[in-house]
Amino acid sequence: MSDIFRNLNNNNEIECTRIIKENHSFINSVEDQFGLTVIHLAAQKRFLELLELIFNIVNENEKEFINFDIDAVDFNDNTALHYACSSSINEITPISFINKNLNHPYLNNSTTNVSNRDQSKKYQVVKLLLERGSSPSRYNKLNYCPVQLACKEIDFKVVELLQEYDTENTLKKPHRKIIDLNHYSLQLQSLQLPQISKYLETKTKERKQNIIDKLNDRQSIENGPTCLHLLLQSLNKIKSLTLEFIVSWDPMNDHDSSKLEEMIEKHHPLIRLAKLLFQQMHSQYSNQIDQCTGRTALQQFIYQFPSDTEEYTRFMAQDLQFNNIEISKDHFKVTFETLFLVLVRLWYHNNYQFSLNSQPSIFQSEQESSQDDCETSIGYMCYNESKSLLLSQVLNFLRFNMSEKDRLEIIESKNTREETPLFIAAANGNKLALDYLLEIGACPNSLNKYGCTPLHESLYLGYYEIAKKLILCGSDVNLGKSVYPGSNPLQIVCQQGDFDMFDFIIKHGGRLDCVDQDKNDLLTLAQDHEDLVDYINGHVQVYFKQTVCKVLSKYDFKEELDQIVSDQFMSSPYQIIKPLNYQPDSTNDITKITIEINQQSSSGFSRQLKIKSKEDVYYKHILLHKPTFQHLLTIIRNRFKPQESSSLQKLTNEQFQKRFIKSVLLRPDIILQDDYDLQFLKENDEIEIEFYK
Structure with a gap:
């Protein structure tokens, strides 16, 4: 490695300047392994004075530098502008190329990553390159142009500057993502599990070959991530910018929510850049799907948000400092929540469809693509309690900014398994999301494609506290599944043998005389659970002709019946009409009784x-x-x-x-x-x- 590249790699701008002044020929030097020129590395290091010196020398000695090209490319087709807009060499280098050069100092030296250095000169370097004629619309071997790299960095000022010089509107074009087949093939090795059956081994090879064949036909993905996807793809970058925003604009945490929203709207680089992107795009830009993931930009942001408690705690509580200034967990949490609320509002005003389902990604096989794994934005937030921070902000926004019809359309939107967000929350034991959704008016009786309600699913999975909450909020305890065997909630619990849950359902309207599609009654289903058998034998189903039904103890039948008539029918006279010729001493042998209240105005209570x-x-x-x-x-x-x-x-x-x-x-x-x-x-x-x- 020559002296000029050694000093560039060691971040010694002063020594590099001395070398160039003494020997102008170093300006055309090219590094062997990457094909880097001096201006590539100078741009990546943000050496503004060195670049100005080089360009002045070139202008003053036109004949000597007649072949000088400001857009000269390295072996990966990166120009100096690519290097100026990216955070590290690794980001603009194909993985297969990196694997061949793992020990190269540019990849291993931490000083190569500009994220660890002062970036105050980045804007000036990009501006200088553009003023000297560098093209903002050139693509490297990864099909990244400079503006896409700047979007990944969430650099509003640089994107705005590049847009002024970009005559080809590259900002509007999705990233035509290149698939590195060699690297992808290595990832697929995880499919080759040891000691599997011959059948599974064959199926695994078929699946692997199917994916590789598809990728061979499409070396690049035409509809990859848009600039919006690139903007939202790094949670750590967003976190870092949010910490910087707090230190710069809200260090004392002394602003009310409306003032904080206003400040984020005006000053947070994520929101400023998102607004700039929406100004340049068509009305449906917010709903554009990245074929690599099958998701919109907002869906991808929600999907990658921490999905377990430990990961969420790390994101919310660790490394909360900027420029050695410590920031409290609560301060960061409030700011991040407000940032997401502003983000949701911005997407809404740009015609985002919250009920839109994601799609199968291009990496899935046809068999996988036919499976039901596509989700709505609200649905993604209901799988884990850690995402409830996002859910609460979205629901609060819907509550105050939409008509009841539009709000319920989103709340009741279904994924490809026909599951509503409430169903997903119940099926995953997510109590926090369940509370939020019930509070805003979600229906607890919606059916999925397999004929289950949220109550059925929570009982099947043993989430009894969630089941009780659903019942208290209006779930139908006598509704059977619409598919075989048509079990209702009481029948499900009867088979599981949970006495407390069984009793709870009975007390909230469950019927003892129900049968499933195989004509199995509760005694048959409960035969392995002695306490339930005793309970069923010791109670009788009572129907009031005025539509109310109750389960009463056979041993205290008269007292309980009189109490119900007193509470619900104002002590009106009544008579038992079924079974005929009923005698009080025959209650123990009866499973169902029908009673008529002798008051015309009485209609029972439900x-x-x-x-x-x-x-x-x-x-x-x-x-x-x-x-x-x-x-x-x-x-x-x-x-x-x-x-x-x-x-x-x-x-x-x-x-x-x-x-x-x-x-x-x-x-x-x-x-x-x-x-x-x-x-x-x-x-x-x-x-x-x-x-x-």
């Missing part, structure tokens, strides 16, 4: 109601199983104060009411205070709750 807080615009739908104020308070706790409900579980409903609820109003002007007030509720009545501030 009400579908509309309910909202005083601050809300839209109503939520709830199912009130019992006309008791306690039951209504339980629903209010789960629908409106899920976080308080879970964190203050030791509070009784009365204590909860005193602490949080100022009034419960049957609109327009009837105050609800006790059980008696609930007797007169009708279907679709509107209830409004005013909470203490």
Whole structure:
């Protein structure tokens, strides 16, 4: 390695300047392994004074440097402008080339990475190269042009500058991603697992060959990531810029939420650059899919956000400093949440479709592409509690910026398995997402393509606390799956043998006389669970002709029946009409009883109601199983104060009411205070709750 390249590699600009002044011929020097010229490395190192010296010498000695080319390329077709816009040589070098030169100092010397150096001269270097005639629309062997590299760096000023000089509008073109088949083949070695059956080995080879054949036909992907994808692809870069923003604009954390939003809109480089990109693009740019991943830019951002607690904790709590200034975890979290909210608002105003499903990526085989693994933006946020930070911001935005119809269309949007976000949250035990979605009005009874509701799925997977919350918020406990064997929630729990969950479902409307499509009754399904068998044999299903149904103990039948008639039918006279010739001493031998209340106005009690807080615009739908104020308070706790409900579980409903609820109003002007007030509720009545501030 010559002296000029040795000093460039050691970041010694002063010595490089001395060498060039003494011997102009070094300007045309080329490094052997990478094909780098002096201006490549000078641009990558941000040596502004050295570049100015070189260009002045070239201008003053035109005859000597008649073949000088400011856009001379290295062995990977990178110009000096590529080097100026990237953060490291590794970023603009094919992996196969790196693998052949692993011990080269440019790849191993940390000083080669500009991310560790002062980048204050980056803009001036790019400007100098452009003024001296460097082309902003040249592509390297990885099919990156300078503006795409600057987007990856989230460098607003450089992208804006490049755009002024770019006559070919490369900003609008997606990255035609090159697939390095040799490197990709190495990745596929993970498919060749040891000691597998001959059948699996054959299938593995077929899958591998299928992918390689597809890539051989398409050396580059025409519709790869857009500049929006490149902008959002590095969470660590966004984190670093957010820390820099905090130190520069909000070091004391003394701004309210609206002021913080305004500051992020004006000053955060991510938002400024995103706005610039949207100004240059067509209206559907926000919905463009990257064929490499099958996702939009926003979906990809959500997908790569930490998906487990440990990873989330590291992202939110570690390395929170900029220029040796420590930043608190809470300060960073609030700022990042607000940044995402501003990001969501920007995408929304640029026609983003939140209900849009992702697509199979180009790397998937035809068999894999036919499988149901495509998801909506909201759905991606419901798999893990760590993504609930993003979900809460999106739902808050939808709550205050969309009509009820448009909001519910997004909340109830389904993936290719026909699962709503609420279904996904329930199926993954995500209590936080479940609370958020129920609070905003998600329907708990939607069916997926296999005929399951969120309640069915949570019970199958043993998430009983989630199942109880769904039941309290209106899930139908008697709805069977629409596919074989048609099991309803009680039948599922009966087979599992969980006594507490079985009793909970019974107390919230479950029916003892149900049978599945194979005509199996509950006794048959519970035959391996003695406590459930005793429970079933000791209770009787009671139907009131006025549509209410209850399960009552056979041993205290008369007392429980009289209590229900008193509570729900105002002690009206009644008579048992089925079975015929019923005798009180025959209750132990009966499994089902039908009762008629002798009052024309009595219609039993099970009400579908509309309910909202005083601050809300839209109503939520709830199912009130019992006309008791306690039951209504339980629903209010789960629908409106899920976080308080879970964190203050030791509070009784009365204590909860005193602490949080100022009034419960049957609109327009009837105050609800006790059980008696609930007797007169009708279907679709509107209830409004005013909470203490």
